[in-house]
Amino acid sequence: AQSVTQPDIHITVSEGASLELRCNYSYGATPYLFWYVQSPGQGLQLLLKYFSGDTLVQGIKGFEAEFKRSQSSFNLRKPSVHWSDAAEYFCAVGARGGYQKVTFGTGTKLQVIP
Amino acid sequence: KAGVTQTPRYLIKTRGQQVTLSCSPISGHRSVSWYQQTPGQGLQFLFEYFSETQRNKGNFPGRFSGRQFSNSRSEMNVSTLELGDSALYLCASSATGESTDTQYFGPGTRLTVL
Numbered sequence: 001a002q003s004v005t006q007p008d009i010h011i012t013v014s015e016g017a018s019l020e021l022r023c024n025y026s027y028g029a030t031p032y033l034f035w036y037v038q039s040p041g042q043g044l045q046l047l048l049k050y051f052s053g054d055t056l057v058q059g060i061k062g063f064e065a066e067f068k069r070s071q072s073s074f075n076l077r078k079p080s081v082h083w084s085d086a087a088e089y090f091c092a093v094g095a096r097g098g099y100q101k102v103t104f105g106t107g108t109k110l111q112v113i114p
Numbered sequence: 115k116a117g118v119t120q121t122p123r124y125l126i127k128t129r130g131q132q133v134t135l136s137c138s139p140i141s142g143h144r145s146v147s148w149y150q151q152t153p154g155q156g157l158q159f160l161f162e163y164f165s166e167t168q169r170n171k172g173n174f175p176g177r178f179s180g181r182q183f184s185n186s187r188s189e190m191n192v193s194t195l196e197l198g199d200s201a202l203y204l205c206a207s208s209a210t211g212e213s214t215d216t217q218y219f220g221p222g223t224r225l226t227v228l
Contacts, residue, residue: 032213032214043204043219043221044206098169098211099162100147100171100172102159105156
């Protein structure tokens, strides 16, 4: 069965510092990978997704993620964090055929300090 | 283009009651999925509707049901509420429901069962 692990429950970074959120997955074939962000009181918003091709994926709001098959990872990065990036971030793994096959991680809560 | 809307945003019910939640997808989207989000279990897939038919179902008891109307609006019903049903219920829409198709989430309905 597929699974996804976000090892960091909570991360605190200073505004302007770089950010890396970790995501490890377990999946038999080439997975579909997603990163979502959820601000307080809001639903999830897709930041970026990977299905195939270039392993470095650019997303919205200045985020990027790199698919590393050898490490079963899909870490999310941002070179300079803004206070508005404070939110909860979810990594998800799925497959072709529909969102019923997507498994979400437990989330990483990002706090940004001035 | 208007986003996904969910009503009501907050609900308080008592055990044994039933509840109906509503979701209006983005115009033109035919797939509507429902998710339950709790601190303990994370984000879990409930079911997906496409063109008024339930196409996929998650691992939830029969107390959870839904339907979709011809205008793609969807409702979710939970009967005989239990304390454990307290959660944020998220609706998401996409054009086709395929995993490669971006899914847009609504802000959710916060259900509290007393």
